Amino acid sequence: MAGTVHLWPYALRMANDAINESPNLKDKQGRSPLQLFSNSQVQLNEKHWVPFGCPVYVLNTALQSGKGIHNKWEYRSKVGIYLGRSPNHGRNIALVLDRTTGLVSPQFHVIFDRRFQTVKEDKFDTQWQRKAGLVQHDKPDNSKRKQASTMESVDPKTQEVLPVSEGVQPPKKKARMDDEVSKPEKHTQFEMPTPDGLDNGLQPSPSNDSQMDEPTNNNDPPSNPGAVSDADTGRPSIFEEEKEKERVPESQRDPKSAQHPHPAEDIIKAMKAELSRATVHDVEGEIFCLQAMFPNYAGEMEQDPLSIYKATSDPDTMYMHEAMREKDAHEFKKAMKKEWEDQINNGNFSVVHRSQVPEGGTILPAVWQMKRKRDIKTRTIKKYKARLNIDGSKMQYGKHYDQTYAPVASWNSIRTLLVLSALLGWHTRQIDYVLAFPQAPVEREIYMKIPGGFEVSKGNTKDYVLKLHRNVYGGKQSSRVFFKFLSRKLIDEVGFKQSEVDECVFYRGSVMYVLYTDDSLLAGPDLKEVEQAIEDIKAAKLDITIEGDIQDFLGVNIERKEDGTIHLTQPHLIDQILEDLRLEDNAKPRSIPAPSSKLLSRHSDSPDFDGSFNYRSVIGKLNYLEKGSRSDIAYITHQCARFSSCPKKEHGEAIRWLGRYLKGTKDKGTILKPDKEKGIEVYVDADFAGNWDPNEYEDRDTARSRHGYYITYAGCPIVWKSQMQTEVALSSTESEYTGLSYALREAIPIMNLFQEMIDNGIPLETSKAKVHCKVFEDNSGALEIAKVHKFRPRTKHLNNRLHHFRSYIGDGPCMISIHKIHTLDQIADILTKPLNEASFVKFRKLVLGW
Secondary structure (H helix, E strand, O other), X not given: OOOOHHHHHHHHHHHHHHHHHOOOOOOOOOOOHHHHHHOOOOOOOHHHOOOOOOEEEEEOHHHHHOOOOOOOOOOOEXXXXXXXXXXXXXXXXXXXXXXXXXXXXXXXXXXXXXOOOOOOOOXXXXXXXXXXXXXXXXXXXXXXXXXXXXXXXXXXXXXOEEEOOOOOOOOOOEOOHHHOOOOOOOOOOEEOOOOOHHHHHOOOOOOOOOOOOOEOOOOXXXXXXXXXXXXXXXXXXXXXXXHHHHHOOHHHOOHHHHOOXXXXXXXXXXXXHHHHHHOOOOOOOOOOOHHHHOOOOOOOOOOOHHHOOOOOOOOOEEOHHHHXXXXXXXXXXXXXXXXXXXXXXXXXXXXXXXXXXXXXXXXXXEXXXXXXXXXXXXXXXXXXXXXXXXXXXXXXXXXXXXXXXXXXXXXXXXXXXXXXXXXXXXXXXXXXXXXXXXXXXXXXXXXXXXXXXXXXXXXXXHHEEEEEOEOOEOOOOHHHHHHHHHHHHHXXXXXXXXXXXXXXXXXXXXXXXXXXXOEEEEEEOOHHHHHHHHHHHHHOOOOEEEOOOOOEEOOEEEEEOOOOOEEEEOHHHHHHHHHHHOOOOOOOOOOOOOOOOOOOOOOOOOOEOOOOOOHHHHHHHHHHXXXXXXXHHHHHHHHHHOOOOOOEHHHHHHHHHHHHHHHHOOOOEEEEOOOOOXXXXXXXXXXXXXXXXXXXXXXXXXXXXXXXXXXXXXXXXXXXXXXXXXXXXXXXXXXXXXXXXXXXHHHHHHHHHXXXXXXXXXXXXXXXXXXXXXXXXOOHHHXXXXXXXXXXXXXXXXXXXXXXXXXXXXXXXXXEEEEEOOHHHOHHHHHOOOXXXXXXXXXXXXXXXO
């Protein structure tokens, strides 16, 4: 045998190198310990990492030196064993063990067999342990050679005697999980270990997904599950590969023909193997699936490929092997048990033998997702959640799913419901669907592997799979399937009517229902009617939990005060931003989010951003904070986001300034204090070529204008936006009119929503035959174009794109009137440019209420 325990020192050194050069989770920038020690920005190149002990082909010495003519009938390379990188040379120099001489030497002209594909073809009798004196030579025996001894074993194919190290048993034949099978038992049950007993089963599962194979008994009869493909690689099963090999004579096989050049897959599998070795005492059957854990992630890996399994900005979201290391692991075990029991009781799947999987079927991996759910304001743990997912990344279009789009409620509808509740004193209730997605039946026949931590009570667990009967989390189409199922239930059985403006808004009598995936809000003037609607939802066999009055929704803390106002805050998100920025405790807060005397541009000649914090991550959190409750930071947030691809020193300083402003206003947000005298109002402003920078004359973006707008109802902000215009405006009138057009694209659907509410009997005190929207504009030219419809040669290019709202001006079901407003009273000015402290505080008070 080529690799033995005598190579352990080399393995330890390679493991040490891997730890030193892997991204460090404790470092905010994901730098490795070696980068931190050497203060270097050079990142690890994954191509220099090769599996330890893999076959390595070294070019012939004569060919390396270029001397002499090589005989074309002779081998051009020699096979060795890879022992890691040379500590005395560059990263691309490998240490190779000569299997004949037992010597280790650095080599450059090498080709690695990272998949160990050529091991089966190699029948070379390794003698290096004998040369190195690690094993003893057997004395010659004139009698028949023994089939097995304590020092030697016999290859059943070649009848060659292979050396075996002392105290090491001959290796048993390895088999894949799909190869093993046993006859199905008549009564197959699943046993969930108790919380104490779970620790005894923390072993890597012998699956193809994330763990290394285990030796099995040679006497076990091989199974033949048909042409069931391996979902982890997308290639046929090992049985099909063996059949294909049998068709080709052994002498004609090319050792390299079986190799599949998938570098990214190599890296991921290498990391899976590393994590499996490092987590040998973790829960059996763990699978690492980024997509199932973070379904909002899309695109290629932007960071170091090796950090993808470590990086997460939420310490409360974990894989199972990570959760089992936490101090509160017993709580996660209880959550796993509850999740499993709920899935079983609901009949979400059944246990079937692998042989029942139809030919051509795919068995998809199972993934555990763990999460601590905290109170948004106090940050105390409310609930431990374990969710059983299917690995959607292995699903194939046309085979497992067709369409994936599923609508969710917009912030427009959510804030409209909140404003109406505060304005009219409506009663509100928040409900959550228990195991929401599995309540819907599955669209297609899908099979899933048995999740980690569970086993079949009778028989071999690896011989069974789960046949899904209900929709499971993690699938690409799971959200769409659940939405279609729930909307049909609400309409056909509960009696709701679906909105034509927003698919996730429903009406029944005087009750308004807003749905966001599996979280729902109900509001209405009659508490009994609201509660009856909830009871009817339960009667439709929908499993829900009533969470009482609205408190936390989509990461925003919603607090209803005694004076009838509603406060929207996100202090926990601000804390995360401040932690990411590493602001000192004694850092002086700022009174405005950005200095009014400085404008951000590309700053091409400035030094690059120092990387003291994760720029893109902070921008993402600032964006969500701005959209949720803090419109006062919209302008500077979007300005900084423009330069995420190549941030400079000035951009990093701007975010730190913004962080200091948030530090002083951490407990602030948006106060909804409705005024019954006001209806739907739109405030629009634009900054014509306000980003112009003579030093960046080659950048056309400096010629673009920025517009911003607020859409309010009863004086409370419903929608806001700060946006760079996609086209270059030729005048201030054109930039203002463009902003007016964009604002009314948002306002008209809101007007239609209010008109729809009136038509469906929702009692609004301001209900009239018409919905009136007032638009406030401070540019005379834009007012003239909007109000007086006539042909103008200098503005005819605006005709098709920007005049869409003209039909609403005047009489009609929904009417728009446009009014002049003084620049000093234009609250949308806060969205277009950095203001001085006096103007900023004035507009912030008018919009946010503080």
